[in-house]
Amino acid sequence: MLRANYNWSLADRIDSYYQRYICGDYCDLKTKVVITPLTCSLGGATGNPWSNKGKKRSPVNIQITELPLLKKARPWYDEIDSTVLQQNLRRLDNAYNNFFQQNRGFPKFKNRSTFHSFTYSTGVKIKGNKIYLPKLGWVNFYNSRPIPDGFKIKSVTVRKKSNGYYVSVRIEDKAVPTFPLKNIEEVKTVTGLDMGLGKLVYCSDSSAIDNPRFATNKTTKRLQKIRQRRVSRKKKKSNNRRKSQKQLSGFQHRIAIKREANQWQTAKKIVQKSDAIAIEDLQISNMIKRCKPKYDKETGRFLKNGQSAKRALNRLIADASWYSLTQKIEYMAAKSGKIVLRVNPRHTSQECSVCHHIDPDNREGEKFLCTNCGHVDDANFQASINIKNKAINHYGLNVGKKFSKKVRRDLPEPKQLSLFQTPTSELTENKRRKHYALLSKRDVPGNLNEYAFQLSLFNQENNHPNRDSL
Ligand SMILES: [Zn+2]
Numbered sequence: 483m484l485r486a487n488y489n490w491s492l493a494d495r496i497d498s499y500y501q502r503y504i505c506g507d508y509c510d511l512k513t514k515v516v517i518t519p520l521t522c523s524l525g526g527a528t529g530n531p532w533s534n535k536g537k538k539r540s541p542v543n544i545q546i547t548e549l550p551l552l553k554k555a556r557p558w559y560d561e562i563d564s565t566v567l568q569q570n571l572r573r574l575d576n577a578y579n580n581f582f583q584q585n586r587g588f589p590k591f592k593n594r595s596t597f598h599s600f601t602y603s604t605g606v607k608i609k610g611n612k613i614y615l616p617k618l619g620w621v622n623f624y625n626s627r628p629i630p631d632g633f634k635i636k637s638v639t640v641r642k643k644s645n646g647y648y649v650s651v652r653i654e655d656k657a658v659p660t661f662p663l664k665n666i667e668e669v670k671t672v673t674g675l676d677m678g679l680g681k682l683v684y685c686s687d688s689s690a691i692d693n694p695r696f697a698t699n700k701t702t703k704r705l706q707k708i709r710q711r712r713v714s715r716k717k718k719k720s721n722n723r724r725k726s727q728k729q730l731s732g733f734q735h736r737i738a739i740k741r742e743a744n745q746w747q748t749a750k751k752i753v754q755k756s757d758a759i760a761i762e763d764l765q766i767s768n769m770i771k772r773c774k775p776k777y778d779k780e781t782g783r784f785l786k787n788g789q790s791a792k793r794a795l796n797r798l799i800a801d802a803s804w805y806s807l808t809q810k811i812e813y814m815a816a817k818s819g820k821i822v823l824r825v826n827p828r829h830t831s832q833e834c835s836v837c838h839h840i841d842p843d844n845r846e847g848e849k850f851l852c853t854n855c856g857h858v859d860d861a862n863f864q865a866s867i868n869i870k871n872k873a874i875n876h877y878g879l880n881v882g883k884k885f886s887k888k889v890r891r892d893l894p895e896p897k898q899l900s901l902f903q904t905p906t907s908e909l910t911e912n913k914r915r916k917h918y919a920l921l922s923k924r925d926v927p928g929n930l931n932e933y934a935f936q937l938s939l940f941n942q943e944n945n946h947p948n949r950d951s952l
Pocket of ligand 1 (some may be wrong): 853
């Protein structure tokens with residue numbers, strides 16, 4: 483019923499747009515009937531765009547005041563709590579606001595697979611392991627987190643997920659002060675973050691956080707493939723297909739909750755590092771776009787466009803889910819009174835942090851070698867330092883040391899030891915061999931991993947134009 487209401491209200495708003503702005507006063511375009519409250523809610527007598535106080539009413543408010551009329555026409559809506567119906571309309575309004583302000587897509591009509599939640603704004607009570615949902619009654623549930631004393635329930639959302647129904651409760655206590663917000667002048671330390679795939683986060687203090695790859699590691703990729711195949715081989719709309727689909731979505735749900743938990747821990751670790759955190763303002767949806775198709779001009783046939791390789795990369799990027807990680811960092815930062823600074827990502831991976839020379843040739847894969855001053859570093863850490871410096875310059879921060887301690891990097895000596903924080907006794911056989919190979923400066927066989935590339939960084943055999951001046 484809520485889905486029908488949502489879709490009807492969306493159609494109502496679309497219709498009203500056409501009659502108001504394009505077709506004059508006609509309500510029904512086919513019959514050319516003039517606007518009446520019977521045919522269209524937004525244009526009729528009760529759908530007055532002006533409130534009693536003389537202010538212009540928003541479309542969502544018009545639709546909410548129309549609800550009693552709608553309920554008369556559709557008596558079965560009485561089974562739904564009135565606040566749920568109202569929140570349903572607000573949800574549609576949010577979709578419209580996202581479309582106008584956030585540059586997102588136009589609101590869509592919902593089908594069964596895209597509509598699985600509803601929200602109460604009042605009337606919900608919780609007692610021990612029971613929750614009272616208006617019009618549904620007392621329901622047993624698992625009370626995972628008791629509500630602290632003095633807090634009032636503001637709104638409650640019931641959401642259907644693959645393994646059951648979840649309730650999220652928003653609470654408020656006006657006596658509790660809001661989290662303290664730091665002034666930008668008080669910031670003493672900044673950490674720059676560069677998100678990557680080899681490691682999930684590279685910090686400007688030359689530490690890195692591992693990428694757990696919950697969905698794209700070898701085991702889960704294989705399992706996912708098997709379960710997906712089980713679904714697609716079954717007859718459409720059959721019970722067996724539904725069952726195997728349920729298995730698949732449960733599997734994906736478990737991956738998702740693992741990733742969520744890991745991201746909260748990562749965000750907490752990062753926020754503890756310093757007063758402010760600088761991150762790139764990335765447009766990730768642009769990075770995940772498909773390659774453009776290529777045609778042969780004579781035959782009109784499709785040519786290879788590199789999409790199959792891009793797809794693997796896209797999946798890696800989606801699995802790393804940088805955006806939801808940055809959201810969690812922002813949340814944790816706000817909670818602990820710290821600041822998140824957004825930085826323009828332009829040139830962050832091409833600039834030299836020592837002489838500020840910008841050149842796309844500076845970077846070659848994971849290596850960074852400045853074509854101007856010969857500064858050598860890991861490209862990802864270089865980017866994180868650039869992000870930090872950009873934040874300092876852009877926001878005019880009063881940070882004591884502008885750059886991290888200068889280390890002579892022209893010698894092939896340590897630095898890489900910071901990457902080996904695990905003692906050698908804990909390394910696996912394979913890794914230990916690579917570890918010793920690196921220490922003895924032998925070449926490491928196998929594919930390009932962090933050990934191998936560290937070696938090649940300091941090989942000093944780069945065909946570099948300014949090599950003599952190094
Ligand atoms: Zn340089």
